[in-house]
Amino acid sequence: METIWLYQFRLIVIGDSTVGKSCLIRRFTEGRFAQVSDPTVGVDFFSRLVEIEPGKRIKLQIWDTAGQERFRSITRAYYRNSVGGLLLFDITNRRSFQNVHNWLEEAQSHVQPHSIVFLLVGHKCDLEAQRQVTQQEAEKLAGAFGMRYVETSARDAINVEKAFVDLTRTIFDLVRNGDIKIQDGWEGVKSGFVPNTVHSSEEVAKGNRQCYC
Amino acid sequence: MAAPSFLLYIDRSLFARRGKDSRAVEKRDPGWKLFGKVPPREGTIKDPKRIQKEYETKSSRAGPGNLTSPRQGVRKNLDFEPLSTTALILEDRPANLPAKPAEEAQKHRQQYEEMVAQAKKRELKDAQKRRKQLEDRCKLEESIGTAAQTWNQEILPNWSTVCTSRRVRDLWWQGIPPSVRGKVWSLAVGNELNITHELYNICLARAKEKWKTTPAPAIDTETEDADSSDRESSLELIKLDISRTFPHLCIFQQGGPYHDVLHSILGAYTCYRPDVGYVQGMSFIAAVLILNLDTADAFIAFANLLNKPCQMAFFRVDHSLMLTYFSAFEVFFEENLPKLFAHFKKNNLTPDIYLIDWIFTLYSKSLPLDLACRVWDVFCRDGEEFLFRTALGLLRLYQDVLTCMDFIHMAQFLTRLPDLIPSEQLFQHIAAVHMTSRNRKWAQVLQALQKDQERRSPVLKR
Numbered sequence: 001m002e003t004i005w006l007y008q009f010r011l012i013v014i015g016d017s018t019v020g021k022s023c024l025i026r027r028f029t030e031g032r033f034a035q036v037s038d039p040t041v042g043v044d045f046f047s048r049l050v051e052i053e054p055g056k057r058i059k060l061q062i063w064d065t066a067g068q069e070r071f072r073s074i075t076r077a078y079y080r081n082s083v084g085g086l087l088l089f090d091i092t093n094r095r096s097f098q099n100v101h102n103w104l105e106e107a108q109s110h111v112q113p114h115s116i117v118f119l120l121v122g123h124k125c126d127l128e129a130q131r132q133v134t135q136q137e138a139e140k141l142a143g144a145f146g147m148r149y150v151e152t153s154a155r156d157a158i159n160v161e162k163a164f165v166d167l168t169r170t171i172f173d174l175v176r177n178g179d180i181k182i183q184d185g186w187e188g189v190k191s192g193f194v195p196n197t198v199h200s201s202e203e204v205a206k207g208n209r210q211c212y213c
Numbered sequence: 214m215a216a217p218s219f220l221l222y223i224d225r226s227l228f229a230r231r232g233k234d235s236r237a238v239e240k241r242d243p244g245w246k247l248f249g250k251v252p253p254r255e256g257t258i259k260d261p262k263r264i265q266k267e268y269e270t271k272s273s274r275a276g277p278g279n280l281t282s283p284r285q286g287v288r289k290n291l292d293f294e295p296l297s298t299t300a301l302i303l304e305d306r307p308a309n310l311p312a313k314p315a316e317e318a319q320k321h322r323q324q325y326e327e328m329v330a331q332a333k334k335r336e337l338k339d340a341q342k343r344r345k346q347l348e349d350r351c352k353l354e355e356s357i358g359t360a361a362q363t364w365n366q367e368i369l370p371n372w373s374t375v376c377t378s379r380r381v382r383d384l385w386w387q388g389i390p391p392s393v394r395g396k397v398w399s400l401a402v403g404n405e406l407n408i409t410h411e412l413y414n415i416c417l418a419r420a421k422e423k424w425k426t427t428p429a430p431a432i433d434t435e436t437e438d439a440d441s442s443d444r445e446s447s448l449e450l451i452k453l454d455i456s457r458t459f460p461h462l463c464i465f466q467q468g469g470p471y472h473d474v475l476h477s478i479l480g481a482y483t484c485y486r487p488d489v490g491y492v493q494g495m496s497f498i499a500a501v502l503i504l505n506l507d508t509a510d511a512f513i514a515f516a517n518l519l520n521k522p523c524q525m526a527f528f529r530v531d532h533s534l535m536l537t538y539f540s541a542f543e544v545f546f547e548e549n550l551p552k553l554f555a556h557f558k559k560n561n562l563t564p565d566i567y568l569i570d571w572i573f574t575l576y577s578k579s580l581p582l583d584l585a586c587r588v589w590d591v592f593c594r595d596g597e598e599f600l601f602r603t604a605l606g607l608l609r610l611y612q613d614v615l616t617c618m619d620f621i622h623m624a625q626f627l628t629r630l631p632d633l634i635p636s637e638q639l640f641q642h643i644a645a646v647h648m649t650s651r652n653r654k655w656a657q658v659l660q661a662l663q664k665d666q667e668r669r670s671p672v673l674k675r
Contacts, residue, residue, distance in 0.1 A: 017450055017453070017493070018450070018453045036456070036457065036460035036461075037457065037460070038457055038458075038460070038578055039454050039457050039493045039494075039496075040493075041493055041494040041569060041570045041573045041574060041578065042565070042566070042569030042570045042573065042628075043566065043569070043628075044628050044629075045621060045624040045625045045628055046625070047621050047625070061620075061621050066493060068450065068492065068493045070490075070492050070493075070530050071493070071530065073530050073532045074530065074532070074535075074565065074569065077565075187561065
């Protein structure tokens, strides 16, 4: 049976090749760290339910994109229908941090007329000894672009849950306040299988319980 | 063969308790019994007293002073009982409940016997199936042997005259024996580019020179334009991707037997075609070739394969041409599987979502390797058309499951195909795909769409 969810958000994960996009998503959706993984060619798909408040579930549809420069002309077509994005760089690879600008420009020029809520993610924070990007400068950059910043590690499962849940919560608030609207022909946000009459969280919880009978 | 440990555990503890209880309470129902422990039936109806007696003799045998017997009992009984039987049955009711009526007891006994009979039947069937599988395998190996002989002695020596004959084409469809696969691929792909072993060595030497002179990733590249930094990093990317190529095979990784070979071929190619460079997905194609050909021949096949129009369009990421390929694919998709096509349209599932990975890696990442090689066999025979025909075969094979899925499940299913794909069945479905649309063949449809697009506008549609 399909679990009841309030909304479905489509998130896109971008960043240079080998910064660990697929590993981060796998840690989040499958709960494990893959020692070896294929390079992503084109795009891969993942999904998971997130409970942001008791009884309030959001279904995340996560698009994992290829990082190589060459694939950008393909992946740029996927921005338009995403409501949120994780922009990854590898804290042990300075170039991947410098490319954050390019990724943002690329995304902003292809997302019109919509917009994407981005979260800047410094990945592989378990490799502290090889760090090439300080937390301060990453936070400064994120602040300049109005993003939040978080450091994660898929290997040691640090902040992985937090990164996705925080982003989901931010988008949820924007949707609730009407800053982001559900629109026909736009896949970023879809409303779920909850009866229209449900308003309070208690009622949502009740609805969910019924589904488990 | 060994009984599961939980079975032993339950068994032992039950016996221990039963032993104690039997001395304390004179009249008591036997309670739980292991499936395999039911004694052979003597009479048709059994009265509770008799059961009790039987039970007592048994439990005294398995009393606290005789700890090893339950384990032995399990072994012995497993000999004649189906191996898979681990369930417990309630032979008679516990003492605090009224006894079962005789007919009910009889009914239950009958049901139990039926279950045992069925389990035995099932095992017999399994054994027959295993024997059949073994026979099939022997047959298959024999036919591969004969086919290899035919290819070696009759077909390869007369390649240019027989390669288009009906008989060879039919044999080709069955799959090329692994021992001649590389040779056939080489011949079928050809060497339009006239690459020699010397040229390969020159390109390789140039690549090695570059690796030596390229220092560790430069840090101040912010001023460089994206394009050149991409090409520079492609040498770096090759290194990172090699270890991510068929990781489960453990032969392309650092220290593995083919690590350097794969590195050499990809490096040499970036020097041979700097305008194309290294693109993710290439490492899989090179790896499959390495598994079937010597290094220099693998490079020749690699460069010629990538030079085909479809591969060039994809690896150079010529977006408008790729879209033309997708449109042509959709023409045949709608023609062959109208119901599924409508379902995809309704869910906004566009072909790029699954075709990009399939075409870029020629199915070597998405299909099991032996099946991917069979697809390559016919791809070498029929050209790019077969890549799209295979895609339609896959969609046709999984049509029923796909029709019941929503967008995300379809996308996940198609980008991560099942681990076990029945190869004969897949090829039957591929064979059933018609590659003509209103009397036009693949190449004609593609050409018409290309002209159409050129006429309309050179600007990208999406």
